[in-house]
Amino acid sequence: MLELSILGFLAEQPLHGYELKERIKALSGHVRPVSDGALYPAITRLVTAGKLDQHTEPGASAAPRRILSLTDAGREDLLERLRHPKQAEITDHVRFNTVLAFLRHLPNRREQAAVLRRRLDFLQTPSSFFYDGGKPVRAEDSGDLFREGMLRVARATGTAERAWLQEAIERLESAG
Incomplete structure (x- = not known):
C-alpha cells in the first residue's frame, strides 16, 4: 500500500x-x-x-x-494496481481506502465501477468479529456490552458503505 x-x-x-x-x-x-x-x-x-x-x-x-x-x-x-487490486486491498478497510483515494486516476469509469463492485460483493457476505459454531454473532446476541458496541458500529458503517457503493456504481455505469 x-x-x-x-x-x-x-x-x-x-x-x-x-x-x-x-x-x-x-x-x-x-x-x-x-x-x-x-x-x-x-x-x-x-x-x-x-x-x-x-x-x-x-x-x-x-x-x-x-x-x-x-x-x-x-x-x-x-493504473494497473488500481484496475486489479489484490484481494486484501478489497477486504481490508484501510487498504481499500487507499485504493479509493486514487481511483479517480483510473480513466475508465467501468473499470472504476468494477473495483467498487468487488468491494460491494465482499461487504454483502455476512461476517462478524465473533463466531459461534461457525455462524457470525449478531450484536443483539453477543451478551457483552462492548462487543455489542463493536458489532453495532460495524453494522452501521457497513450499511452506509454499501449504500454509497451502490450509488457510486450506478453513477459510474450510467455515465458510460
Missing part, C-alpha cells in the same frame, strides 16, 4: 520526500504510520524500477531537496 500511495500522490504532482511522507501519514498514518525506514527504501525501489524520476532543487533555506515525479512507467503501474 505504501507504493500505491507513493505512485498515487505523485500522479497528482511532483513532491519532495517530506511532503510525500506527510500526505501518506494524513491518509493512513493514524492507523498505519509510515517510517523513514519504510518510505525511503520504497522510493529507491521505484526509482530503480524506472517508475519515479528524481532531481535536486535548492532548499527553501538550507539543504537541497530531492523532488520526485512519476514516469510513464510509474503511471502505468499505478
Whole structure:
C-alpha cells in the first residue's frame, strides 16, 4: 500500500520526500504510520524500477531537496494496481481506502465501477468479529456490552458503505 500511495500522490504532482511522507501519514498514518525506514527504501525501489524520476532543487533555506515525479512507467503501474487490486486491498478497510483515494486516476469509469463492485460483493457476505459454531454473532446476541458496541458500529458503517457503493456504481455505469 505504501507504493500505491507513493505512485498515487505523485500522479497528482511532483513532491519532495517530506511532503510525500506527510500526505501518506494524513491518509493512513493514524492507523498505519509510515517510517523513514519504510518510505525511503520504497522510493529507491521505484526509482530503480524506472517508475519515479528524481532531481535536486535548492532548499527553501538550507539543504537541497530531492523532488520526485512519476514516469510513464510509474503511471502505468499505478493504473494497473488500481484496475486489479489484490484481494486484501478489497477486504481490508484501510487498504481499500487507499485504493479509493486514487481511483479517480483510473480513466475508465467501468473499470472504476468494477473495483467498487468487488468491494460491494465482499461487504454483502455476512461476517462478524465473533463466531459461534461457525455462524457470525449478531450484536443483539453477543451478551457483552462492548462487543455489542463493536458489532453495532460495524453494522452501521457497513450499511452506509454499501449504500454509497451502490450509488457510486450506478453513477459510474450510467455515465458510460
